[in-house]
Structure formats: structure tokens, C-alpha cells
Amino acid sequence: MGSTLRIAWRNLWRNRRRTVLALAAIALSQALVLFYGGILRGYSGWTVEAITGPMLGHVQVHAAGWRRQRSMDAALAHLGRTLAALRRDPGVADAHARLYAPALAAAGEKGYGVVVLGVEPAAESGPAGLLRVTPALPAERRVLVGRPLATRMGLAAGDTIAIVGSGADGSLANDLFVVAGLIDTPVDLVNQMGVVMELGEAQGLFAMPDGAHEIVVHARQPDEARALAERLARLPELAGAEVLDWKRLEPALVALVRLIDQVWLFMLALVFIAAASGIANTMLMATYERIHELGMLLALGAAPRRIVAMVVAESLALGLTGALAGSVLGASIVAATRSTGIDLAAISRGAPRELSFAGLSVSMRIYPSLALDHLVQGVLAVLVTSIVASAWPAWRAARLEPQQALRA
């Protein structure tokens, strides 16, 4: 066996050009599969983040029935106590409240239908917040207005708008506010309809002391959102409230993401098959090319089994070397792009920097990441392909009459 391996390795370097070509083909295929798989992983995380990041969070709390009717008085009461209880849970990274109130806003004579959003500006200003990176929102009758809405209403920062709506108790909510700034958020609804104010101010305007309509919870472990939701629902402070994880809040989005994931998986399979057939082609050619030489060995009295073993060992050594080189190459490409990301907008020239996805706009930058299982699967697949692609022609050659093989 030892001698077979030695001979195989020596044979490999006898035809240097052929071996280098085969190695390059294998290494490139493996690198491609790894890189593509890395993009896929980055993409999948990207869509989930786009969905759960700014708008949904991982778990949401509402008063029972609010999601269906969105009626003002279906509110969560004792907000301070509830938030404190949520924040005590070890699985909760952060929890903050929002208030949603339909209202009319007017700068001049004409009124526009808007949604007043009462938020905790500090909590919403982070990368996973609704406001993303806009300047902090001061209280004192100041609001932020979505840029498209402001354009429609002809508003600029510093203008005063009147807001009229209905309070949770049925009273007429009305007051004047100064536009502190225009905002571009990742959420279409906020850009098109949103008048954002500080939560306490919204509570005062709409007669909802210590109340809100929604609590958004970000989990420390996003994968465990469902278990977290079930645990939080058992908190005594949340009795009677509806606690749902994002997958149950937006089943349609989840289905869409799954569909996209499947399309990408299918394409990964195609890349994989293309890579495997490239390797198989190289191996088949390399072995067929040597039928003459194998016939010579047969004529000299080599056992057919030994010949097959030798060719397969050669092919395995080639495949393994190529796969390892490819893994190193692929991993370095992923490592090189993982922190800066790949800007799809720059690649497809003229494409927008941001993409609107189910009412959420997401950056066109993807951050690939390396999956160990992709690497292992790639190496294994290369090895299997090398064995199959070399054993079959070697076996055929070994069964030939030496005379025939010599003439081939």
C-alpha cells in the first residue's frame, strides 16, 4: 500500500502541466462553492436582520385584539412595570414601547392622514432601531416627519404642524408641534405616513398615561425567539397580552424568505454540480489519456487491482490537494470580503443603494460568512468525485487485454 501511494504521488508530478491544470480546476471549484455558500449565508442573515431589525424585533407584545383592529383603546397599561419585567429576563437584549395613533396633520389648510408614532428615541436610534441613525428626538413638542410625507405636505424642518386625532378615551387630541427634522428610515410606513414623537409626549396627546400599543423585544439569541416569546408570555405582568415571535407575527415574510433561500440553495446546487463535473471531466481525461501506459503495466504483469488502486490513489491525492488549496483560497476571499461586505449596487452599476423589501428598505451590501459544513461538504464531494471519475476508467482499462490497451 505504501508503495502504491508513493508511486501514485510520483506519477502525479510526471505530467506537471496536466496536474497543475487539474489542481487549478478543483481548487477554483472548491473556492467558488465556499464563496457562494458564504454569500448565501450572508444573504440569509441579511433578510432576517432586515425583517427583525428596525420594525419587528424578535418578539412583540400587544394588547389582545390590537393587531386585528388597531383600535386606540386596545392598549398595554402599566407600561413601566411591564417593561421592567421584560428587561429583567436574561434572554432579552432590549425592550422598548411604541404607540401608534392615526391622526390628521396639517401645516396649512389641507389635512393629511398620518400615523403618529410615539417611540423611545434612545432605544430606536441604534442600528436595529426604527430611526436608525437620525439625531435624537427632543421632547418639548418636537416631531420627526418621514421625508416623502414631508415632501407631500411641503414641510421643512422648523415648520409648525397641527395634529388632530382621537385620544384613547375618545377625547379630541389636538396640539401644535414643531418639525425637528425629516427622517429616512428603513421602514416605508414610517417614511410615507409617519410623524414620530417622544413616547411620553404621545401618551399625553392621546390620553394614554403609562400606556402603549406595542413592545418590541430584541433577543440575545435571535434563534431562540420562539422559546423566549413563550417564556415571556408566562410573566404575570403580561397576563392577557399577546406575545408572539417574529415568525408568527409575519408568517408571509417568513414564507417569502424561505422561498428566496430555496432559490439560492438551488443555485448553490447548480454551482456545485458544475464544479463536480469540471473535476470529473479532468479526472476522466487524465485517466483515459493513460490507458496506453496502463496497458504497458498490465503487459509487464501488474495485477489489475493494483492498477486501479494506483490510479484511484493518484486521483485522491490530486483531489485532496486541490480541495485544500481551494478551501484556503475560498476562505481567504470570504475573510477579505466579510468585514467590508460586497456592494451589490456597485456590481450592478446604477442599481439603487437600497432595496425595498416587503416595505422595509435594506442596504444592497452583503456580508459573506464561512460555514464549516460547506467546507467539509465541499472537500468530501471533491473526494467522492475524484474516486468515481478515476476508478471507472481505471477499472475499464485494467480489464482490457494488454494488447488492446497498448493499441488504444
Place this chain on the structure above:
Amino acid sequence: MLALTPHATRTLRLKAWSRGHDHALIVIEDPPREAGTATLRVGTNLWNYLPRIARTIRVPPSMMLGSWMGTDLTNDDLVKESSLRQDYVAKLEGRVVDPPGWRLALEVRPDVVGRWSKIEIQVTDDGLPVEERHYDRRGRLARVLTFDQVKTLGGRRLPTRVALVPADEQGRRTELHYLDIAFDVPIPDDTFSLSRLEENR
């Protein structure tokens, strides 16, 4: 006035002026959050004045059946109060023993487009209302008004509490308690004008 919902009870103190059947002004005096909010009615037009934004908003026809200030009263109730005699055909249904009085059934005239197909009214012998039952256009009971706590206010005997209970909404109820009434007082003409509404609140 008390507005009760399953979630909360809200109390408002109102001051109202009216002249004839088609001029009225209602101003909220308390709580402070809503003080100064006013509704002006002239004929079938209705305006709400919002003091914090210093603006008058006309209640559009499409909002007539909407709630007035979050109570179970509709804007339409403020406008249509005088038309019982014109729009309905009254029929005497029979005697009521307690309190002694009569029961009337009012069927809507065929050519009238209104909210109620039928109104049943119970009155006492001295002409005070006890109960009104309003039926919608499909003949279903929509709401019940009850009148009680008869007292002498402003020199006249009248029920000082009116309760409105919608039939289809559990737990909702609006009560009007009359604290003081003055009749036949001179009211300046401009009381019921938009400019007065806007300048003096």
C-alpha cells in the same frame, strides 16, 4: 357628562347655549386637557373648535354618524334633534301604569331618509319622557335612552339625567346630568358665529 367604555370612564363638564331648534354652542369646561374644545351648530352644519391648535374644523357629512367627542352621541344627534314631529307618524300604543303615562310608537314617514325606522317613546302623564327606544332601518333595536331624576331646574320640572345605551356595544354608556339650566335668557346674536368661536376661547 359621563362616557363609560369597558376600559375607562370619562367625565366632562359642558356649558351649552341654544336658540330655537337650529342654533347651539357646546363648550367643554373640564377636564383641563380638553377645556375650550367647542362645537357650534347652525342649521345642519357642525363645526368643532380645537383650542390647542386654534382651528375650526367643519364636521363633514361623512362624519355625521361618527361619535361626538368620543361619546355614544353622534354628530348627527346634535343636528337632527328637532325633527320628530316632521319626520315620523305617531301612534298611541297604550297606557303605562308605572309611572302613569302613555306609550307611543313613531314610524318614519316613507319619504324621509333618516337613521331610525321606528322610535318607541314612553312618557308620563305630565308630558315628561321616560324612555326612548331607537330602531335602525332594518328594524333592529339600536339604542335606548332613559330619562330620570326629575327635578325643578330653571323653573321647570324636567328629567335631569339622560342615559344613552347602545344596544350592540357591550359596556358602553353615556350619561348626561343637567346641573343648571336657565331658560329664556337673552343671548347675543354673535354667540353662534364662527368668528366668536375662534376668537374668544
